[in-house]
Amino acid sequence: MRWVVIGLAVLATSRPGLGAAQPQSGAGATFDITPVEGPSWLKHLGLSRQKTAMGQMSNTGGPRSPAGSPAWGLSSFPETLTRPFTVSGADLYRIDCQSCHGIGGAGAPPEIRSLVDAVRATSPALVREQLAKRGVKLDQESIRQMTSQAEASLLERLSKGGKNMPPFQHLQGREVKALLAYLRTLAAVPGASDRQVQLTEPAARVGEHLVKGTCFICHDATGPGRDAITASSGVVPSLASFLDQEPVNVVVHKVREGAPAPGMIGLRGEMPVYSYLTAEEVSAAYIYLMTYPPRR
């Protein structure tokens, strides 16, 4: 447990403004990190966890770390406090989008539609190809207009959300570009894999992505934590409660491997296992929650 204490000590000295103060955050970019607030996205929609695939697409593919593997190193937690993350569009997709849209973007139809279609519609090359298959010829300018309009619609949907999709207002310009570049590889846009973008981001920012894009689908920002009563009544503990109740290594273990951490007593519970997240990323979520405390 000592490393946790060290970690928290580092964290305590670096507050406030850990996120915004990163010196190496790439091209002088700062990040407008905001706390997570209010009831979970599912509560917002009035949906029960049993009736949705949202947030639960973690077992639809992707590498799975072997059970009980010490995939997260003891030394990594303090380091993540001072060392910025290198984040690709693929990483952003994984921590912001994958828990609903699945590893390949196909979603869980009919509830969660494929995002691949909407991305394909932004590619002049693919649209031209689709039209040619029908024997339809359309001039370049018309195609370009349509695809740029499709891109604007896609980006608007990303930032404003939809009927069931949360708004991803926390994503900033360069992040959106990096994400879109990755989405184009999912849609098999020609040449997309050569145009990937890497960003440098502080841990708290990475944590914000993970919390807002994944955890917050089911977990309220504030409210009851885990106790004998809530555990048996299926109440999902709040994000804020982790900080009081669970050390970071327990949270990391729970998120990535499902089972309670070694030496801890408890049940597996209903939470999906997110083995595609790294220990550093889950630690970053913990850091984010500490530095930007959840609000009601």
Add this chain to the structure above:
Amino acid sequence: MKHAFVAAILLTVPLETALAGDLHGKVTSKGMADNANAVVYVAAVPGKSFPIPTASAQIDQRNMKFQPHVLPVLVGTTVEFLNSDTVSHNVFTPDACAGKFNLGTWAPGSSKKPHTFTKECAATLLCLIHPEMEAFVVVVPTPYFAATTADGAYKIAGVPDGSYTVKVWHPKLKTIQKAVTVNGPTEVDLELSK
């Protein structure tokens, strides 16, 4: 005098009913799964033009399909496009006769998007996001038109008596035309092939 009066009635009644009739029959679409979606229409009524319809027609997008798949309308008709699906859709046409319009992408349940079809045209409608979706607005020059049902049946009500060119359009088959004389209820069967 009384005889003449009766004769006048006898003459008048059949004349009145014979001025127009339903043009009906069946269209066989050879090689197709069913006989639906052919559009039968009167190509012109000599000396007559038709006012722009005040009522709009509609095409919905529901269950990832344009509904109806084929919509015949009179020149000048405004068609409203709806999205009753759970996902965003787009509507565009690559056809110049319909002005290559693109209504953009819009979210489920949001307001209707209108487009007025001002020229004769068989406009292919596509959704940029869902390439498998397709529909046709068949813009014809007279209000005497009908689309066939799955059994190929069609019925065009109130066609004035006279001789016309009747055309039949189909999304996948060759358009045909046939000289037809309408004299009261008139039955005409037609056949389409590749």
